[in-house]
Amino acid sequence: MRTPALKLVSLNEALFSVKAFAAAMAALYIAFSMGLPRPFWAMATAYIVSGPLSGAVRSKAVFRVAGTALGCAGAIALVPALADSPELLTLALGLWVAVCLFISLLDRTPRSYLFMLAGYTIGLIGFPAVTDPSTIFDTGLARVEEILIGILCATVVHSVVFPQSVGPALLGRLDATLRDAERWTREALSRETAPEGAANAQERQKLARDITELRVMATHLPYDTSEVRWMTRAVRAMQDRMAYLLPLTAGIEDRLDALRGQLPAEVSALLADLDRWVGSESAGGDDEEGAADRLRAEIARLSPAVGADTGWKEATLLNLLTRLRSLVDIHQDCRDLRAHIRDGKSSLPERLDPLTRRRSRDVFHLDAGMALWSGFAALLGIAVVCAFWIGTGWSSGSAAAMMTAVFCCFFASLDDPAPGIRLFLVFTLLSVPLAAFYLLVVLPSFDSFPMLVLGLAPTFLALGVFVARPATMGKAMALLMGVVGSLSLLDLGTGDFASFLNSTVAQVVGIATALLVTQLCRSVGAAWSARRLLRAGWSEIAAMTAARSGIPVGSFESRMLDRVGLLSSRLALAGPQQDLAAADAVNDLRVGLNVAELQRARRALGGPAAPHVARLLGAVGQHFRGLSRRRLGTPPVEVLPMMDAALSNLSAEPRSAERDRAVIALAGLRRALFP
Numbered sequence: 001m002r003t004p005a006l007k008l009v010s011l012n013e014a015l016f017s018v019k020a021f022a023a024a025m026a027a028l029y030i031a032f033s034m035g036l037p038r039p040f041w042a043m044a045t046a047y048i049v050s051g052p053l054s055g056a057v058r059s060k061a062v063f064r065v066a067g068t069a070l071g072c073a074g075a076i077a078l079v080p081a082l083a084d085s086p087e088l089l090t091l092a093l094g095l096w097v098a099v100c101l102f103i104s105l106l107d108r109t110p111r112s113y114l115f116m117l118a119g120y121t122i123g124l125i126g127f128p129a130v131t132d133p134s135t136i137f138d139t140g141l142a143r144v145e146e147i148l149i150g151i152l153c154a155t156v157v158h159s160v161v162f163p164q165s166v167g168p169a170l171l172g173r174l175d176a177t178l179r180d181a182e183r184w185t186r187e188a189l190s191r192e193t194a195p196e197g198a199a200n201a202q203e204r205q206k207l208a209r210d211i212t213e214l215r216v217m218a219t220h221l222p223y224d225t226s227e228v229r230w231m232t233r234a235v236r237a238m239q240d241r242m243a244y245l246l247p248l249t250a251g252i253e254d255r256l257d258a259l260r261g262q263l264p265a266e267v268s269a270l271l272a273d274l275d276r277w278v279g280s281e282s283a284g285g286d287d288e289e290g291a292a293d294r295l296r297a298e299i300a301r302l303s304p305a306v307g308a309d310t311g312w313k314e315a316t317l318l319n320l321l322t323r324l325r326s327l328v329d330i331h332q333d334c335r336d337l338r339a340h341i342r343d344g345k346s347s348l349p350e351r352l353d354p355l356t357r358r359r360s361r362d363v364f365h366l367d368a369g370m371a372l373w374s375g376f377a378a379l380l381g382i383a384v385v386c387a388f389w390i391g392t393g394w395s396s397g398s399a400a401a402m403m404t405a406v407f408c409c410f411f412a413s414l415d416d417p418a419p420g421i422r423l424f425l426v427f428t429l430l431s432v433p434l435a436a437f438y439l440l441v442v443l444p445s446f447d448s449f450p451m452l453v454l455g456l457a458p459t460f461l462a463l464g465v466f467v468a469r470p471a472t473m474g475k476a477m478a479l480l481m482g483v484v485g486s487l488s489l490l491d492l493g494t495g496d497f498a499s500f501l502n503s504t505v506a507q508v509v510g511i512a513t514a515l516l517v518t519q520l521c522r523s524v525g526a527a528w529s530a531r532r533l534l535r536a537g538w539s540e541i542a543a544m545t546a547a548r549s550g551i552p553v554g555s556f557e558s559r560m561l562d563r564v565g566l567l568s569s570r571l572a573l574a575g576p577q578q579d580l581a582a583a584d585a586v587n588d589l590r591v592g593l594n595v596a597e598l599q600r601a602r603r604a605l606g607g608p609a610a611p612h613v614a615r616l617l618g619a620v621g622q623h624f625r626g627l628s629r630r631r632l633g634t635p636p637v638e639v640l641p642m643m644d645a646a647l648s649n650l651s652a653e654p655r656s657a658e659r660d661r662a663v664i665a666l667a668g669l670r671r672a673l674f675p
């Protein structure tokens with residue numbers, strides 16, 4: 001059986017490898033021609049920047065250039081000011097790395113590269129200058145030039161030579177996710193029995209994860225080479241609408257379970273019509289809009305009126321039909337937006353245009369506590385290796401400090417960075433024989449650049465293929481960087497065995513220090529991260545129950561969807577955990593949306609029902625506040641009478657749209673808390 005690592009090379013993999021090698025050689029040639037002191041750094045940068053999608057390469061390149069310049073400016077400012085005190089200087093450089101890492105972890109878009117690059121660039125420039133601060137400006141300028149040459153060469157090559165655009169890949173993922181959502185919707189509408197809990201939960205988590213990944217991919221779209229970049233607003237609007245399908249369809253499933261065997265025949269017929277409509281191949285046009293309008297009219301006709309005698313059954317049926325109306329709206333919007341993207345029209349119809357302007361902010365889950373702790377771990381690792389370096393007077397200590405800074409930053413976004421750092425350490429050690437062969441045997445015999453290219457081509461073209469494969473990218477990059485790092489000794493005229501050995505030891509010590517510090521104070525398990533994600537959601541719901549101003553539901557929903565997606569992989573890794581098995585982040589999302597609706601209705605009504613709704617929200621907030629403080633348990637039974645009182649008083653309110661929305665939200669909240 002052929003292993004994944006030994007499978008045949010695909011055309012895309014071969015093309016990527018050739019382009020990455022061409023960019024690296026172009027950067028190396030330009031750096032040599034300019035007489036820069038470390039040309040092989042330009043080559044290494046070209047490989048680091050290279051990626052299969054040209055739009056992603058360009059979007060990251062912009063922020064990498066800015067981050068490199070910012071890191072250089074920081075080094076030039078700090079080194080002369082603290083040149084007389086190496087201890088304070090290394091501490092200041094470590095603090096800079098820690099702060100930049102903290103900021104970068106609070107932004108899960110390509111902008112994070114700006115601060116991460118600013119962090120470890122100051123290490124690449126500043127640590128070698130600790131023992132020779134007089135050359136900091138020239139060194140900083142040279143490092144920036146070398147890095148910028150690598151970035152620009154990789155960006156140009158991947159953008160001009162057979163560019164692999166983000167747009168088609170994004171649209172393919174978008175269509176696949178929409179098909180999954182439609183399939184789940186049809187299963188919910190046509191199901192006669194309750195779904196399998198584990199399978200249903202996995203389906204929800206996959207959909208949430210796909211939507212989050214689409215949001216990340218869409219951040220590269222404005223930098224893409226395809227025509228889809230002009231459709232960025234429509235693509236993001238479609239993603240926003242698809243995000244609502246997860247809690248909406250989960251709510252419909254729950255209401256159908258609650259009303260199983262009690263649905264009026266006309267409602268059952270409506271569900272069958274909806275099932276056929278969702279499964280149709282229509283995508284926009286008059287027929288599509290006419291069918292959707294007929295479904296909306298039928299839903300309005302079947303919706304029960306709220307009155308003084310409205311009970312939970314009527315409220316639940318109204319909740320179901322309201323969500324079915326929203327389901328029609330969202331599916332039609334998604335189809336119309338997809339048709340608009342396919343046609344490439346420059347303007348949207350009047351009905352769809354507002355969707356592209358309704359953008360939520362802070363759509364990703366951010367963990368300031370873990371970001372702060374990651375920054376501290378980086379500072380601690382740098383302090384440890386710098387103390388050893390300064391205390392022993394080790395000539396290659398600056399290289400060890402550089403490696404510690406780089407590896408504390410590279411893997412900081414992971415729950416447990418240790419496995420990634422360990423893998424890089426192992427394959428860096430495996431690269432030593434190959435690096436020694438090139439440095440000590442092969443390259444000294446070459447006296448021209450074409451011969452250098454021919455000598456490097458077999459190894460780097462082969463490694464480039466494995467870099468293009470997600471399963472082997474980390475291992476291949478470790479081997480590649482190990483070889484390039486050793487080749488950089490030629491830049492300094494120290495390509496002898498003693499210098500090679502000392503440099504290799506420095507790399508290993510730096511990576512090993514990052515690994516040890518990470519294992520001691522930064523590594524956390526999947527179960528721990530899952531609980532932290534759940535508690536973040538519970539804390540936000542508790543805060544929503546006490547909010548005095550309007551609640552930005554779009555931001556809450558996007559963050560909760562992101563948490564659902566993040567939870568999926570962690571729950572799979574965590575294994576059987578009693579408290580996690582009962583957790584349902586999608587249900588928490590539904591609770592939060594219903595709480596937001598009740599908050600708005602309470603302020604709009606202002607009648608006798610308002611105090612009852614406020615009391616109920618206070619009890620719900622207390623429950624979720626307890627969950628966030630690790631007091632696990634079911635909602636207290638005294639909340640049920642509060643819900644009954646709230647429904648009774650809401651039903652007695654004068655007829656209004658706010659009253660009906662409050663009843664619908666109250667029914668949804670009851671189903672979410674007391675299924």
